[in-house]
Amino acid sequence: MSAVLDVEATVGATSVATARRTEVAAEAAPTTTIAIVLLGTGVVGGALLKLLNTPAAAKVRLVGAANSRRQQTDATSLASRSLREQLNSQGAARDNAILLAALDASGAASKVIVDATASTSLASRHAEWLALGYHVVTANKALAGGELPSWRALQAALANGGRYGDSATVGAGLPVLSTLRRLRTCGDSLLTLEGVFSGSLSWLFNQYDGSRPFSALLREARKLGYTEPDPRSDLSGEDVARKLLIIARNAGFSLGTDEVDVQGLVPQSLRALGAEAFLARLEELDEPIAELHAEAKSRGCVLRFLARLNQRGRARVGLVEVPLTHSAARLYGTDNQFALTTTRYNTQPLVIQGPGAGPEVTAQALLGDVLALA
Numbered sequence: 310m311s312a313v314l315d316v317e318a319t320v321g322a323t324s325v326a327t328a329r330r331t332e333v334a335a336e337a338a339p340t341t342t343i344a345i346v347l348l349g350t351g352v353v354g355g356a357l358l359k360l361l362n363t364p365a366a367a368k369v370r371l372v373g374a375a376n377s378r379r380q381q382t383d384a385t386s387l388a389s390r391s392l393r394e395q396l397n398s399q400g401a402a403r404d405n406a407i408l409l410a411a412l413d414a415s416g417a418a419s420k421v422i423v424d425a426t427a428s429t430s431l432a433s434r435h436a437e438w439l440a441l442g443y444h445v446v447t448a449n450k451a452l453a454g455g456e457l458p459s460w461r462a463l464q465a466a467l468a469n470g471g472r473y474g475d476s477a478t479v480g481a482g483l484p485v486l487s488t489l490r491r492l493r494t495c496g497d498s499l500l501t502l503e504g505v506f507s508g509s510l511s512w513l514f515n516q517y518d519g520s521r522p523f524s525a526l527l528r529e530a531r532k533l534g535y536t537e538p539d540p541r542s543d544l545s546g547e548d549v550a551r552k553l554l555i556i557a558r559n560a561g562f563s564l565g566t567d568e569v570d571v572q573g574l575v576p577q578s579l580r581a582l583g584a585e586a587f588l589a590r591l592e593e594l595d596e597p598i599a600e601l602h603a604e605a606k607s608r609g610c611v612l613r614f615l616a617r618l619n620q621r622g623r624a625r626v627g628l629v630e631v632p633l634t635h636s637a638a639r640l641y642g643t644d645n646q647f648a649l650t651t652t653r654y655n656t657q658p659l660v661i662q663g664p665g666a667g668p669e670v671t672a673q674a675l676l677g678d679v680l681a682l683a
């Protein structure tokens with residue numbers, strides 16, 4: 310805009326000013342090279358919709374959006390700032406074929422399906438979509454961190470030239486998978502992996518010092534939005550196990566889900582309850598954790614919920630004690646930490662650390678993977 314005003318003031322000739330204005334407008338005009346369909350307009354999908362309205366996403370055109378019940382392909386509705394709210398009451402019934410047809414009709418060079426859900430049934434379609442020539446960008450871990458045959462089907466589908474943007478599946482976009490791939494491209498290989506892969510479990514054990522019951526901290530974490538509405542999703546360790554599988558598989562370890570030893574924090578007696586009943590009995594978690602904490606403290610250690618992969622491919626997830634000198638003992642807030650020992654980083658691990666949860670950073674990871682397709 311300031312360029313247009315300068316031209317008008319200096320030259321004073323309307324035709325020149327108009328020509329320059331057109332030129333500036335053309336420079337600023339978005340060139341759509343990427344069309345996307347967004348599946349999931351929850352916390353992460355909602356944050357991505359906001360990012361799509363920024364200049365960084367000028368090359369990206371949203372041609373369809375859906376939640377679990379409704380979808381929209383109408384351009385005016387998709388451009389609305391209240392699209393997310395509208396989808397709660399308006400829009401067509403869910404039909405993936407219509408969303409794919411909107412991608413086909415876009416004429417864009419890259420056609421991308423962005424999965425911002427946790428849906429296993431949508432994840433099971435990723436390989437099929439790749440085989441059909443679409444790219445897939447996902448925050449959904451259910452495929453890459455799921456059953457091994459499905460991971461293998463994904464690798465086979467990728468051989469057809471489709472791209473799978475998975476940055477958001479681990480560490481909410483911290484550069485873990487990209488770093489690992491870069492190292493592998495250079496002939497380096499992962500030897501061991503260790504870290505804190507859950508923002509909520511990181512926060513809980515960074516805070517816990519025995520002065521407040523674990524259940525009180527858990528209620529606070531839930532209130533702050535750090536845990537899932539049913540905190541057993543976090544406490545079970547299953548989400549951490551999925552992230553461990555994703556990293557391990559990307560490093561060349563063909564691990565099955567049954568090859569990760571997961572020691573979750575939910576006792577058998579609380580597993581089958583409804584969410585409300587579980588929340589009413591959180592105090593039952595207190596004593597076992599207080600005992601483990603006291604034992605750890607007596608040895609000068611603290612508790613951390615770690616994921617570990619050793620050189621023989623043995624994968625474990627659970628609560629362990631670590632000395633105060635351990636890097637995981639010095640985490641802050643909801644930080645994640647990934648310590649990679651590789652053939653070349655073998656005296657000290659390569660450590661990637663930072664906020665490992667949050668809608669803005671996760672949505673940014675999705676956008677980054679989408680833009681990388683241009």
Ligand SMILES: NC(=O)c1ccc[n+]([C@@H]2O[C@H](COP(=O)([O-])OP(=O)(O)OC[C@H]3O[C@@H](n4cnc5c(N)ncnc54)[C@H](OP(=O)(O)O)[C@@H]3O)[C@@H](O)[C@H]2O)c1
Pocket residue numbers: 348349350351352353354375376377378425426427428431448449450477478481665666667668671
């Ligand atoms: N939140 C984070 O900080 C974070 C960080 C990293 C990764 N992730 C991952 O990102 C994904 C989304 O997380 P979130 O926190 O945004 O979850 P969320 O708020 O629960 O949103 C999930 C969205 O998915 C929609 N959905 C479910 N099944 C669908 C289907 N079959 N078709 C279309 N939409 C469907 C839901 O629709 P309804 O509204 O109709 O239920 C909802 O809009 C998850 O896989 C999560 O693990 C989240």
